[in-house]
Amino acid sequence: MxxxxxxxxxxxxxxxxxxxxxxxxxxxxxxxxxxxxxxxxxxxxxxxxxxxxxxxxxxxxxxxxxxxxxxxxxxxxxxxxxxxxxxxxxxxxxxxxxxxxxxxxxxxxxxxxxxxxxxxxxxxxxxxxxxxxxxxxxxxxxxxxxxxxxxxxxxxxxxxxxxxxxxxxxxxxxxxxxxxxxxxxxxxxxxxxxxxxxxxxxxxxxxxxxxxxxxxxxxxxxxxxxxxxxxxxxxxxxxxxxxxxxxGGNAAVVVCPDWTDLDFAAERIATFAMYQAGQSCISVQRVYAHTAVFEELAERVVAKVRALGTGDPRSPHTDVGPLIDTAAAERVESWVDEAVAAGARRYTGGRRDGATVEPTVLAHVPEDARVLADEVFGPVVCLNPVGSTAEALRLVNDSRFGLQAGVFTRDLPTAFEASAALDVGGVVVGDVPSFRADQMPYGGVKDxxxxxxxxxxxxxxxxxxxxxxxxxxxx
Incomplete structure (x- = not known):
């Protein structure tokens, strides 16, 4: 009917x-x-x-x-x-x-x-x-x-x-x-x-x-x-x-050296990079972590991504389902393959089955790789180390997008510095950029x-x- x-x-x-x-x-x-x-x-x-x-x-x-x-x-x-x-x-x-x-x-x-x-x-x-x-x-x-x-x-x-x-x-x-x-x-x-x-x-x-x-x-x-x-x-x-x-956007996260609860940060990054198969404008796509915490954070993110349930979206145990169609999944798969060919390290995922792409974690991704520079709109997150918070903020801004960004810090001056410096519509301190309260003003700048x-x-x-x-x- x-x-x-x-x-x-x-x-x-x-x-x-x-x-x-x-x-x-x-x-x-x-x-x-x-x-x-x-x-x-x-x-x-x-x-x-x-x-x-x-x-x-x-x-x-x-x-x-x-x-x-x-x-x-x-x-x-x-x-x-x-x-x-x-x-x-x-x-x-x-x-x-x-x-x-x-x-x-x-x-x-x-x-x-x-x-x-x-x-x-x-x-x-x-x-x-x-x-x-x-x-x-x-x-x-x-x-x-x-x-x-x-x-x-x-x-x-x-x-x-x-x-x-x-x-x-x-x-x-x-x-x-x-x-x-x-x-x-x-x-x-x-x-x-x-x-x-x-x-x-x-x-x-x-x-x-x-x-x-x-x-x-x-x-x-x-x-x-x-x-x-x-x-x-x-x-x-x-x-x-x-x-x-x-x-759209290619939402970024900055993890500062003062942030000690790496398990919380890793859980939030893993969850909101992969939820809805990454098909959200503020899905976590780029992570810039200080070298002091990068290796431990990466290890925890990979573990939490691998623990996510995949499969039939009708099951209450499924965290990550398919993309909207096979063509979208094929595009995401090709972007991941391009990044790996250009020197990125694949920690986990990347394989495709029909419209489903495995939750994927990449590291040391070239800044001009499409999976980092463009909006991937798929279950992929890129982890890159930085030497300072200032470098991380610069890299976040080095994008044609500007929707939201997340900054993991407990230092108040750093939080206000990020809020002032980041050219985005919203800065979420202490969490990922995927947070949105529906009553708050929400939108972006640039593209x-x-x-x-x-x-x-x-x-x-x-x-x-x-x-x-x-x-x-x-x-």
Whole structure:
């Protein structure tokens, strides 16, 4: 039976269908309808026509809808986690974490919707402003086109949809073709809220349709999460639109000589280099460890990586599953082989079986090797020794990416030095860069993107200031 898509809040089956399969064993995850050209037009037109009514929704209505979604995600947690695993081959243990985070993302957006108030500014600081007061509010820039990737098919969808609802902006969501089923299930929950027709649509269309949506002037805001080349092409193609980009990275860790708990550092590095088969923008990819701790750290990282459970992502004992498809696994395998041929030492892993790549640890990797310089997006971590913390910080910055970095130190001046020196969107002290609290501002610099996610930050990004000046007021 074909799963419907959502046009202006209504389920539509459509005539054409597509099958979604699990990359681990090829089993069918689901069959969904594909929107036609007229379906896409109907969704965009409805968003355009709903913009004023959606913006006028009282805060309590927006917040109640978001609270409902958060609650229903929690109630359907087991079902949604199984669906994430079925379509993305993400190990179910990590799918359950994602579902919990998505519920929190909607809950945070509900709380932010209630306090999204604007500010008063006195104008009598100059004689000409005597008797005047400015009310500065934020209003939606207009309907949003949200484009999401395959690696977090629920929570990254939540980071597009929840802030849009919170500010009263209609949203047309295009989920990744590889993993649309979870977004369609979220549509079932959104349909329970009674939000206005046109305020949201979920269109599982191919990437070839995305260009037309990006170009459509009725969608003045584009919020994209995905690959670096595609993201910047979008921004270059519509310079007069507001475009937010959350792109890739080659997240780095610095391990300073004062850090003594190497077992903790090794466990965090091993876990978050390999979780989701490395298919996370802030998966640990580069580790720069001081020579005083390098050998012991490397030994511990290798041991912990080898202890990770691999195999069927539906098993609760699996830590590392397959990549999204065989082509991705073949690319990762080739990059590892290139690095080894260029002089890198392979401590463990590197072999491929279909879409699965063994968790891989490399050391002494040349800085120009693609597995270090580019985004590997696979279960690979590179360990390189450095002679000083200053050298490590320089190497972290010697990258076209700048999403997040982790610094293992207990020295406060070193922590603040790293925070000031590292050209990234976020610095995590005492842990890996893979830490993300969904309420905090999240995003990168350089090729890693522009703009910030997190409900409050995204709400500011989706809106613009509108000033009302009140005149003739008593002092």
């Amino acid at each position: 074909s799963i419907p898509f959502w046009v202006a809040g209504k389920p539509v089956t459509g005539e054409a269908t597509a099958v979604v399969r699990n990359s681990y064993d090829g089993t069918e995850a689901g069959l969904h309808g594909i929107p036609s050209t007229s379906d896409v037009e109907a969704a965009v037109l409805a968003a355009h026509e709903a913009r004023a009514g959606t913006a006028a929704l009282p805060a309590h209505v927006r917040a109640a809808a978001l609270d409902h979604v958060s609650r229903r995600i929690t109630e359907r947690a087991g079902e949604l986690a199984a669906l994430i695993t079925a379509e993305s081959a993400k190990p179910v243990k990590w799918a359950r974490v994602e579902v919990g985070r998505a519920a929190s993302t909607f809950r945070w957006a509900a709380e932010e919707a209630r306090r999204f108030s604007g500010e008063l500014q006195r104008l009598d600081t100059d004689p000409g402003g005597t008797g005047r007061l400015a009310l500065v509010r934020r209003v939606p820039k207009g309907p949003v086109l949200g484009i999401t990737p395959f690696n977090f098919p629920l929570n990254l969808v939540a980071h597009k949809v929840a802030p849009a609802i919170a500010v009263g902006a209609p949203i047309v969501l295009k989920p990744a073709p590889a993993t649309p089923l979870t977004a369609l299930a979220l549509g079932e929950i959104l349909a329970e809220t009674g939000l206005p027709a046109g305020s949201w649509s979920v269109l599982p269309v191919g990437n070839d349709v995305a260009a037309g949506l990006v170009d459509d002037p009725r969608l003045p805001v584009v919020s994209f999460t995905g690959s670096v080349p595609v993201g910047w092409r979008i921004r270059d193609s519509v310079p007069r639109k507001h475009v937010a980009l959350e792109l 890693s993107g522009v703009g910030r996610e997190g409900p409050a930050a995204a709400m500011a990004d989706l809106t613009e200031q509108r000033v009302t000046v009140l005149t003739g007021l008593p002092g």
